[in-house]
Structures are given as structure tokens and as C-alpha cells.
Amino acid sequence: MAQNTTPLFNTFSRAPLRFERGEGVWLYTESGEKYLDFGGGVAVTSCGHSHPHLVDALKSQAEKVWHLSNLYEVPGQERLAERLTEATFADKVFFTNSGAEALECAIKTARRYHYSKGHPEKFHIITFEGAFHGRTIATIAAGGQEKYLEGFGPKAPGFDQVPFGDMEALKAAITDATAALLIEPIQGEGGIRVVEKEFLKQLRAICDEKGLLLILDEVQSGVGRTGKFFAHEWAGVTPDIMAIAKGIGGGFPFGACLATEEAASGMTAGVHGTTYGGNPLAMAVGNAVLDLVLADEFLQNVRDVALVFRQGLAALKDRFPDVIEDIRGDGLMLGIKAVKPSSELLFAMRAEHILGVPAGDNVIRLLPPLTITADEAREGLKRIEQAAEALSAKAAPSAAQA
Ligand SMILES: *Cc1c(COP(=O)(O)O)cnc(C)c1O
Numbered sequence: 001m002a003q004n005t006t007p008l009f010n011t012f013s014r015a016p017l018r019f020e021r022g023e024g025v026w027l028y029t030e031s032g033e034k035y036l037d038f039g040g041g042v043a044v045t046s047c048g049h050s051h052p053h054l055v056d057a058l059k060s061q062a063e064k065v066w067h068l069s070n071l072y073e074v075p076g077q078e079r080l081a082e083r084l085t086e087a088t089f090a091d092k093v094f095f096t097n098s099g100a101e102a103l104e105c106a107i108k109t110a111r112r113y114h115y116s117k118g119h120p121e122k123f124h125i126i127t128f129e130g131a132f133h134g135r136t137i138a139t140i141a142a143g144g145q146e147k148y149l150e151g152f153g154p155k156a157p158g159f160d161q162v163p164f165g166d167m168e169a170l171k172a173a174i175t176d177a178t179a180a181l182l183i184e185p186i187q188g189e190g191g192i193r194v195v196e197k198e199f200l201k202q203l204r205a206i207c208d209e210k211g212l213l214l215i216l217d218e219v220q221s222g223v224g225r226t227g228k229f230f231a232h233e234w235a236g237v238t239p240d241i242m243a244i245a246k247g248i249g250g251g252f253p254f255g256a257c258l259a260t261e262e263a264a265s266g267m268t269a270g271v272h273g274t275t276y277g278g279n280p281l282a283m284a285v286g287n288a289v290l291d292l293v294l295a296d297e298f299l300q301n302v303r304d305v306a307l308v309f310r311q312g313l314a315a316l317k318d319r320f321p322d323v324i325e326d327i328r329g330d331g332l333m334l335g336i337k338a339v340k341p342s343s344e345l346l347f348a349m350r351a352e353h354i355l356g357v358p359a360g361d362n363v364i365r366l367l368p369p370l371t372i373t374a375d376e377a378r379e380g381l382k383r384i385e386q387a388a389e390a391l392s393a394k395a396a397p398s399a400a401q402a
Pocket of ligand 1: 098099100101103132133134135184188189217218219220221245246
């Protein structure tokens with residue numbers, strides 16, 4: 001159906017691909033064509049498509065009860081929260097339906113913390129240029145990107161932004177009204193920009209010194225994506241509050257806000273809520289995802305395959321300097337910075353039946369399922385190589401003409 005006659009909002013420019021089935025790292029179109037899914041529905045399909053353990057968990061919960069609301073106790077929530085708090089810095093968990101809502105909860109938790117300590121004026125949150133925290137009114141203000149703010153009325157107050165990685169600017173931006181710092185350990189949509197471990201350590205130290213809360217947005221980098229359960233573990237620091245989503249649901253839409261007991265102390269009965277958050281279906285899938293991700297070999301596999309993949313991509317960069325400018329990222333959260341418009345590389349990859357995800361800074365994100373094997377990574381590398389070759393060859397005749 002043509003773009004202008006679709007009854008859907010025109011907010012997305014979609015690829016003309018119609019997938020009807022997925023298995024592991026593969027997606028199959030209605031006409032039976034096979035694609036290697038290195039986009040993972042934007043870092044969501046952490047356990048691959050149709051993982052039997054997740055399918056079983058969802059089916060068996062579907063036969064019991066779908067929805068209860070938070071008027072009642074939900075055993076799946078208690079179990080998942082216990083497991084999340086046991087495996088992380090956190091003592092408390094609030095379940096949401098999406099990443100943006102997890103961030104909304106994180107922002108409210110930080111503001112409410114200072115309010116409950118008698119400091120209602122401390123509601124400002126400092127964020128970093130290139131950030132992405134979601135598409136709600138508050139989270140577009142937090143992200144601070146003009147392209148997402150334009151036309152939606154006044155920017156929600158209380159978000160101050162500083163340049164990426166600029167410690168001096170950050171220190172200068174802190175005032176008596178500052179409540180928290182909010183950062184993605186690796187900017188995803190911003191173009192796979194990794195925050196230096198040392199920088200994260202300094203953020204932790206500044207928060208401790210000034211009585212600020214450190215909020216991490218691990219919606220994309222979390223749940224095994226970088227080869228640790230959460231990306232901040234590589235830096236050896238912990239946040240006070242953390243937003244997660246994407247990978248924790250493995251394709252079932254849900255998220256969570258995690259916090260220490262102290263940071264969550266302002267979130268008392270009735271101050272926040274959700275109808276669907278922590279729904280039994282979501283909790284069944286989330287617990288099944290953790291069965292896999294927290295098993296011994298899972299994160300080791302991510303690290304092993306990431307090494308193969310990373311080395312292969314580095315070799316492609318050396319071979320095609322006219323196509324690939326840079327390879328960045330950590331674990332299986334990788335980005336190819338293209339020389340020419342990255343959309344050309346994405347199209348060339350699609351022609352080789354491999355999917356990636358566009359990002360800022362002229363980058364293509366590669367976010368395959370974390371269950372990927374080394375052989376599947378090599379198959380992906382082969383297809384990316386063919387795509388690069390096609391673009392490189394295309395450049396040759398015009399160079400010869402010039
Ligand atoms: C995707 C994403 C979000 C928003 O999550 P939604 O589920 O789309 O609301 C927030 N932060 C980061 C880092 C993300 O990658």
C-alpha cells in the first residue's frame with residue numbers, strides 16, 4: 001500500500017520487507033526469502049527469534065492468566081525482581097511496558113528522592129549530547145535532540161545538556177538545582193559511542209561528592225549485550241538508578257526501573273503507577289530470558305562471538321577504507337561508521353540479505369541475537385564483505401571517469 005494511503009501514522013519510513021516467521025538469527029519473508037537478522041528488532045531479540053524456552057514460557061502463561069493489574073500480588077514480578085536485584089546493584093524494581101517508561105520512572109524516582117529529603121528545588125537532570133532516552137515528552141527533553149523536540153511545544157523543564165565526554169562542561173553545569181546525571185554507557189541511537197570507563201568512574205565520584213544520583217540508561221546496552229549482564233560492570237561502578245527494557249523482554253514489550261533502596265526511598269505508595277507494567281505474560285517471558293542469560297556459558301558466548309565478529313569487521317575496515325571509516329562498540333553492540341551516507345551501506349547489506357539498524361553519526365548498528373554462534377557471525381561477515389565490495393566496486397568506475 002502506498003505510503004500516503006496507509007491508515008497508519010506516517011511516522012516511520014519502513015523497508016518494503018514483510019517477515020512472517022523467525023528462527024534464531026534468521027527471518028523469513030512472506031515469499032520465503034531468508035534474511036540474517038543483525039538488527040534484532042533494535043537490540044530486542046536477545047535470545048533469537050522463536051527461542052523454544054521463551055515460546056513455552058509465553059504459551060504456558062497464556063493458558064493460565066494474561067492480566068491482573070497491580071491491584072494484586074503478581075508472583076512472576078516478585079520472582080523476576082528477586083533475580084534482577086540479586087544479579088545487580090539494585091534493591092528495588094518497578095516494571096514498565098517500554099524503555100521510555102522505564103526512563104520516566106527513573107527521572108521521577110530521582111526527583112522524588114530529593115523532594116522527600118526536603119529539596120523540591122533539586123529536579124534538574126544533566127544529560128549528554130547525542131543521547132537517546134525515548135520519545136515521551138520528558139524523554140525527548142532528556143535526549144535533547146532538536147529533531148525529536150521540534151514542533152512538540154515547549155521542551156519539558158529540568159534537563160540540562162553537556163557535550164559528550166566533556167568533564168569540565170559537566171562540572172560547570174552542576175548547580176544547587178541538580179538532582180542527577182543520566183547517561184547511556186554506550187550511546188546506541190547516537191551512533192554506538194562508547195563512554196570511557198574512566199569517565200563513568202568520574203561520574204560516580206562526582207555524584208558521591210555532590211549528593212547527586214547516577215542514572216544509567218541500559219535499555220540498549222543491558223541484559224548481556226556487551227558480554228556482561230550490564231555494561232556498567234566493565235567500569236566497576238554501579239548506578240543509583242537504572243532503566244532497562246529491550247533485551248529483557250526478548251521481543252515481549254516490557255522494561256523496568258531498578259534502584260537502590262535509598263534512591264527509591266521517595267517512591268512511596270500511590271506516587272507512581274501503571275496498568276500493564278509487570279503483566280504476567282511479560283514476567284513469564286522475562287523470567288525465561290533470565291534463565292538463559294544468567295546461565296554460565298551465555299555471557300561467555302557473547303564475549304567469544306563478539307571477538308570473532310569484531311576482528312572480522314576490523315579486517316573489512318582495512319580492506320575497504322573507501323566504504324568503512326570506523327568500527328566501534330563493545331560486545332555485540334557494534335557500529336560501522338560509513339564513509340558515504342550510511343543508508344547506502346544499509347541498502348547494500350539488505351541486497352545481501354543481512355539486516356542492520358541505522359543510527360546517528362552515519363553509523364549502521366549491528367545488534368544480533370546474543371545466542372548467535374561464531375559460524376553465524378562469520379556468515380554475517382561474509383555478507384557485509386559482499387555489500388562493501390559492491391559499494392567499493394561502484395565507486396571504482398566513477399573514480400576512473402574523473
Ligand atoms: C530504545 C531506547 C529507549 C526507548 O525505549 P522504548 O522502548 O522505545 O521506549 C531509551 N533509551 C535507550 C538507550 C534506547 O536504546
